[in-house]
Amino acid sequence: MNALLTVEELRKCYTTSRGDLIAVDGLSFEIGEAETVALVGESGCGKSTVALSLLRLIQPDGGRVVFDNVDLSVVSGREERRLRRQVNIVFQNPYSSLDPKMTVRKIVGEPLTTAFGLRGRALTKRVAEHLEDVGLGAEHLTRYPHQFSGGQRQRIAIARALALKPRLLVLDEPTSALDVSVQAQVLNLLKELQQRHGLSYLFISHNLATVEFIANRVLVMYLGRIVETGPVHEVFSNPRHPYTQALIQSIPSTDPRLRNRLRPIKGEVPSPIDRPPGCPFAPRCDRVLPSCRDELPDLVGTANDLRAAACINPLDKET
């Protein structure tokens, strides 16, 4: 498979009053054409920092982001604008991401005006098409964000993100702020849009059920690093990294047979400022060995099944 996006050794360090905070620590992954890759992990593990770095909304400190075989850090001018249009983002909260003073026509149309100078009737027509694409009628054109429900607002945000016909959408917890009943509708819409337009998604979430529904592959992130990766169903049914297993067991299940297995992950995520040597999960891990505290384990995998885990004492297939 030819990768649409290749991320190599991405690094981002925030300078804080308490010291340097390494939010993303050498992350590498690929996303193929029309593929959905999920990025999961507890709050604070660095997911949004990855998203913002891919969009160049923050400047990473190291690594490469290659889109369609072009290194985004070296392009400029017209080529940069062309490539920037091909990647867009939808944020978690449609209540804060949409300008309350703008009509839907302006919200969805603004990128078209900026990029192509589209105005007047031609703009209205295009915006109406984009609204229809996300299941909203043209009667909404003159309305303001507060006149919509959360699910409708997220549809508007998606329409805006798709206005310039990107090839990759970064979805940063796109359904987390929505009512459970509405989440499924938005997820179904995202699946439809992907099929209709051949889109690739980086789907960021801490909701594993959602990830299982929408993604092909998953990247499990812990304290700025990927600790496990592979096809979603395989990773979730047969996790190799103890952190992945703990994450699965900590999620409330709708399946009553699994409910009494619910176990919160013990201990706290170490501070990204003062990280312990060795594996950052070692202080919380059931399977910890003395040597886990010495060295940071590499993400090693088996080439034949695309799976990899950064653990020196991974779970066996039998467990």
Ligand SMILES: Nc1ncnc2c1ncn2[C@@H]1O[C@H](COP(=O)(O)OP(=O)(O)O)[C@@H](O)[C@H]1O
């Ligand atoms: N602008 C910032 N300045 C300083 N620290 C930040 C900033 N943004 C995020 N962080 C810190 O970086 C780490 C990763 O944050 P984030 O990428 O938002 O994680 P996630 O999206 O997984 O919750 C956290 O420890 C967070 O507190």
Ligand SMILES: [Mg+2]
């Ligand atoms: Mg986040």
